[in-house]
Amino acid sequence: MISATAMAILATSCVGTKKYQALQADYSSLQGRMNAIGQENADCQSNLSSANVKIAGLQDQLRAERANAQNLQASAQSLQAALDKCLTSTSQGNVNISKLVDEINSSNKYIQQLVNSKNKSDSLNMVLTNNLTRSLSREEMKDVDVQVLKGVVYISLSDNMLYKSGSYEISDKANETLSKIAKIIMDYKDFEVLIEGNTDNVPISKPNIRNNWDLSALRASSVVQALQNTFGVDPKRLTAGGRGEYNPIASNDTPDGKAKNRRTQIIITPKLDQFMELIDKAPEPDSTVTPPATTN
Structure with missing residues (x-):
């Protein structure tokens, strides 16, 4: 590079003042451009260094993300395996639940059959009870107890209503009640009738x-x-039978208990074919007819 002193000597010896000044100006401009280029180069170096640092950071982040992705993929595979196992278990569980539901439905059908049978039996009892008590007055019902058990009718008559005191002869007031019971017996002409005496x-x-x-x-x-x-x-x-004191329905320790035990029962038993016919004629369970109170 030419020093300033050499330039000055060369300028003095070779060119004129104006030419020298022009060269000097060009030199200063060139020098300024060189300084600017140097600054730009320095800035570029600095930017390059910063970029390299960012690239290194992004590469580290990329490696971390790739590792995270691999972990997520492994987790997804593990979850898929667990889901497959769960679905398999659920499928087996559904089979077991289906079997359980079938068993419950079967049990419910059996229970419903029992309920229907019970309702039909109750309906039969209601029919017989209504037929037997339809003509009895409220006053007569005090001395007459009607029960229906499994199609068998039990009409219990107190001894106070039936017999003279201390006797086995029928009293006059019993005839009207017996006539009504006889009409029912006649209505069911094929039924067997057992008359059973009981004492205290x-x-x-x-x-x-x-x-x-x-x-x-x-x-x-x-x-x-x-x-x-x-x-x-x-x-x-008709069949007559006596059971003495050995078929009590109450305690003989009280007067009231003794009075209940002194009774005569009229037991009306349908034959099998009449019994089935009565079942077929029994009203439906939802019938609005209210049966009289009975003791079963």
Whole structure:
């Protein structure tokens, strides 16, 4: 590079002042451009260094993201495997649940059949009870208890209503009630009828009556003969029996209990074919007919 002193000597010796000044100006301009270029180069170097730092950071971030992606992929595969296992278990569980539902439905059908049978049986009982009590007055119902158990009718008559005191002879006031019961028996002409006498446990001492066995049997026989001779019931359908004091329905320790045990039962039993016919005629379970209160 030419020094300033050399330039000055050259200028003095070779060119004029104006030419020198022009060269000097060109030199200054060139020098300024060179300085600017140097600054720009320095800035470029600085920017390059910054860019290299950013690139290195982005490369580190890229490597981290790639590693994270691999972890996520591994997690996704693990979750997929777990889901497949769960779906398999769920499928098996659905099969078990389906079997359980079938079993429950089967049980419900069986329970419904039992309910329907019970409703039909209750309806049959209601039909028989209504038929037997339709003509009895409220006053008569105080001495008459009607129960229907499994198609068998039990009509319990108190001894106070049926017999004279301490006797086995039918009282006059019993005839009206017996006539109504006889009409029902006649309506069901193919039913078997058992007349059963019962007493309390108080010993009896009367001529020709040895004990409560005799008394209960004689009272049952009196009702049978009244049904046959007075009300025209076919004697072939009738059976008289005595159970003495050995079929109590209450305690004999109280007067009220003794009174309940002193009774005569008329037991009306349908034959199998009549029983099935009654079931077919029984009203539906949702019938609006309200059955009278009975003790089953």
